[in-house]
Amino acid sequence: MTPLDRRTFLAAAVASAALPFAARAQEQSSGWAPRASLPWPVQEIYCAVAGGQIVTAGGLRRGEGAGLHIEDRVGGYDPRLDTWTELGRLPAPRHHPMVVTAGGALMIVGGYGRSAAGDWTAVTDAWMADGEVWSPIAPLPTPLSETVGVDIGGRAHLVTGRRPLGAANGQWNDQSDVADHWVYDRDADRWEAARPCPMARNSAAGAVLDGVIWVAGGRTVSGGGTGRLDRYDPAADRWETLAPIPPSPTGQQVGGGLAMAAAAGKLVAFGGEWFQRGGGGGVFAETWIYDPATDRWEAGPPMRTPRHGLAAAAVDEVIYAIAGGEVVSGGRAGGVVEALRL
Numbered sequence: 001m002t003p004l005d006r007r008t009f010l011a012a013a014v015a016s017a018a019l020p021f022a023a024r025a026q027e028q029s030s031g032w033a034p035r036a037s038l039p040w041p042v043q044e045i046y047c048a049v050a051g052g053q054i055v056t057a058g059g060l061r062r063g064e065g066a067g068l069h070i071e072d073r074v075g076g077y078d079p080r081l082d083t084w085t086e087l088g089r090l091p092a093p094r095h096h097p098m099v100v101t102a103g104g105a106l107m108i109v110g111g112y113g114r115s116a117a118g119d120w121t122a123v124t125d126a127w128m129a130d131g132e133v134w135s136p137i138a139p140l141p142t143p144l145s146e147t148v149g150v151d152i153g154g155r156a157h158l159v160t161g162r163r164p165l166g167a168a169n170g171q172w173n174d175q176s177d178v179a180d181h182w183v184y185d186r187d188a189d190r191w192e193a194a195r196p197c198p199m200a201r202n203s204a205a206g207a208v209l210d211g212v213i214w215v216a217g218g219r220t221v222s223g224g225g226t227g228r229l230d231r232y233d234p235a236a237d238r239w240e241t242l243a244p245i246p247p248s249p250t251g252q253q254v255g256g257g258l259a260m261a262a263a264a265g266k267l268v269a270f271g272g273e274w275f276q277r278g279g280g281g282g283v284f285a286e287t288w289i290y291d292p293a294t295d296r297w298e299a300g301p302p303m304r305t306p307r308h309g310l311a312a313a314a315v316d317e318v319i320y321a322i323a324g325g326e327v328v329s330g331g332r333a334g335g336v337v338e339a340l341r342l
Contacts (some may be wrong), residue, residue: 117170
């Protein structure tokens, strides 16, 4: 971190030192509450909880002119202090990389990088944190991006996403929806294939609750957003399909680019985007809360700032919605962070 970066973070820490208690009270009384923003704008990110921090990495935003800026920065958020710290940068810029843990070890897997073929070159790279240094581990057997990543039983699971349809690999249209399911064994440093998800899609969201994996929403290139909810039992190697996320009151289906976390025995899904034929679309503010005991979704408080391509995590029964795109597609990334206590 440069001296300027360090001063910026120290100033943010001092300014917010008195905020956590007031912020928690606000969480309990008024739905989503603002927390310290990520110090740089970014979207198409994921996050994981490791070492007491919520860690997010990579992503993208519009650069100067019409180009994409692909990020290599890594941020760590301390929920107790409501402060951000910049951590060691990625070995290479990535957007849509999965941030996941395996037995508590932090990993960055897959995503897209820049190559001579284009800014949407899907990769197989996998890195594990060693302090603030990222060291290579076994690469994915196949490129994978826009996937769902969770840690259960000390193993990292990657489910659904996109990978190259054929030999071409560099543009968005080169990628295809998949139902792939890969599991990382940290002890053996090896990826293994598991039972595929029942539906191929990308940009879904996932969480672990009651000892099983939940994959919600997502979209397909040809069919748009889906509210589908699938549940995977790793002990039985079995998938089940349950009640889908309802459409938004606007009539649009919540699905692609949403985020989800588990807290207080519930799944909490929020955000995402929708496209309309001929161009345009919108971003969802909606929050949906799922009760596994009744297999039902109910509307929760909307986010203060509608977003897609955002990251989600839960710490001490509080849900965090981190950064993301504030307009449909890649037009405006932000660093807004909001928290919800059920």
